[in-house]
Amino acid sequence: MRVSKFPLNTLKEIPSDAEIVSHQLMLRTGMIRKLGAGLYTWLPLGLRILRKAETIVREEMDLAGALEVLMPSVQPAELWQESGRWEQYGPELLRMHDRHNREFCYGPTHEEVITDLVRKQVRSYKELPLNLYQIQTKFRDEIRPRFGIMRSREFIMKDAYSFHETQDCLEQTYHGMYQAYSQIFSRMGLEFRAVDADTGSIGGNASHEFHVLAESGEDAIAYCESSDYAANVELAPLLPAAEKPLSKQAAEMSEVSTPDAKTIEQVSASLKLTAAQCVKTLLVKAEDGGLIALLLRGDHELNTLKAEKLDGVLAPLTFAEETEIKALIGCPPGFIGPLAIDCPVLADYSLIQQENFACGANKEGFHLINVNWTRDLPQPTFADLRNIQVGDPSPDGQGTIKICRGIEVGHIFQLGKKYSERLNASILDQNGKKTILTMGCYGIGVSRVVAATIEQNFDDRGICWPPALAPFQISILPINMDKSDKVRSFCEQLYSDLLTQGIEVLLDDRKARPGIMFADHDLIGIPHRVVVSERNLEKGVLEYKGRSDEESREISVEALKTELGQILKSI
RNA sequence: CGGGGCAUAGCGCAGCCUGGUAGCGCAUCUGCUUUGGGAGCAGAGGGUCAGAGGUUCGAAUCCUCUUGCCCCGACCA
Secondary structure (H helix, E strand, O other): OHHOOOOOOOOOOOOOOOOHHHHHHHHOOOOEEEEEEOEEEEEHHEEEEEEEHHHHHHHHHOOOOOOOOOOEEEEEEHHHHHOHHHHOOOOOOEEEEEOOOOOOEEEEHHHHHHHHHHHHHHHHHHHOEEEEEEEOOOOOOOOOOOOHHHOOOOEEEEEEEEEEEEHHHHHHHHHHHHHHHHHHHHHHHOOEEEEEEEEEEEOOOOOEEEEEEEOOEEEEEEEOOOOEEEEEEEOOOOOOOOOOOOOOOOOOOOEOOOOOOHHHHHHHHHHHOOHEEEEEEEEEEOOOEEEEEEEEEOOOEEOOHHHHOOOEOOOOOOOOOOOHHHHOOOOOOOOOOOOOOOOOOOEHHHHHHOOOOOEEOOOOOOOEEEOOOOOOOOOEEEEEEEOOOOEEEEOOOEEEEEEEEEEEEEEEEEEHHHHHOOOOOOOOOOOOEEEEEEEEEEEEEHHHHHHHHHHHOOEEEEOOOOOOOOOOOOEEEOOOOOOOHHHHHHHHHHHHHHOOOOOOOOEOOOOOOHHHHHHHHHHHOOOOOEEOHHHHHHHEEEEEEEEOOOOOOOOOOHHHHHHHHHHHHHO
16 A cells, blocks of 8 residues: 555644543544544544454454354344343433334344344254354443543444353353454454453353453453462452451450541541551441441452342442431441441451451540450451452462453353343254253454554554554655655565565655654554665665664565565464 | 533634634645755635624623533442
């Protein structure tokens, strides 16, 4: 491709509403352009990259035995009513009417449509397992679209759905998809982790999220240094600490006046204790209409997901109103403690060994110090209530936890029978007996992958594309091409040679100054670059530089072709 | 959805408080000079100042409404 026929609409200045690097660079390089909130047009440069990502996904899905289909993006409401999600799905579902006033939605996902397809099409166990996928535009009316393509409302997704007679069979396909996903992200040159994910309200047995590791990631991931354990921080379980008897150092419990200390920070400061020596008492609503006290070490954070799964706790987790607290305890928030409290008490595992701790006195303006289990109050029920932290033991018992940030780019899920039951999707088994299908679903945010790749591969000059996603493999930058016939004819020859070799090459045939060419090609992140100048031609060499190399080096034409051939093979 | 902010040329911004008919940098176009890391000089084009209504002799500027966009917020004892 020639730059004269493939305009580089690059910007020197950063559009003011672009917050994260990928968004800034996608706008500056002219990959995308915003149409409205969460809506973007893919320009030729960006689309080239998006297509590369799609191609890799497609190839690996095909290789894993999935079959491509293309479903409508507009879906009739009836199917969603049948599955029950017409009511369940909130405002995130874009609903609309046609001219006959029939209801439709723009598909955020396709479980209903695919299940409908399969229930009509597939009759016999002999046709299973079946794994169908599509690469298609989805729409989710996000509360707050942001970060450009990363969290847009309209986006490109690869979604696959598998159908099975048995759970065993589902697990095999699930494993196959796990492998395929790993292969896809490896081929793209990404640093990623597969992490245990919430099976949540959908139920099912297993779910993994695939995260690209990047500072700007919206999710925190806990991973183990010495094993392949990884989980979303919200989900990573903590093991209970061992019980131990009251130690001899147990000091006398006493009441201390702490008039202005309401937060853990203030309490620990005024009592000259560390936050870890304090216990905080949170009151949440219970299923029976009353309250439940949750105890955490002062330096720990409550994990809402874990808490609302506990027996008796109201889901979604709701904190008690101030008036309810006053009615139950007789003092305002800030001075609550677990002693002599008239409601169930659940304490985090980390408090099992806690001694001589401080807590609220249930009396405005006072806290207790040197409180100890058994002696001063009965042992509460212990449970896993908090977020895992750096340095905690790994749940698989193999070393300690570290935390990094990740961008979720893929999610695989064992759905089970949720949709097939609701939509009555069944086949006849070997005995001629009707069997409800077991399903799996597998998504990749293809457009998000592109943004995530940039988050992981950039420097102060621009994007550094991994070769597999690069819009072009190599740039030819002629110096003074309009003045030097030698440079011109050499570049033209090299250009057509590389094209013949099957290499995607971008020849900068603009009448531009070298500085502009260097800046543009660095910005758009072409992995390889050769500079052709009269000076070097006289020496019979080219100047080569890899995008992330510190320095350029001289290279012969033959060596360049050989090297590029090698690189191409490795993609 | 709650809170805050913004809307002026393709992009980044000034002008608004104190009303007088729109400006700067980048980008674009022309010419000359330059030519190894976003050049210099000279010139040119490009704006219903988000929209509607109001006040006024006169509104980008003041008032009202509407729309769009951006940021923060679902961990508080």
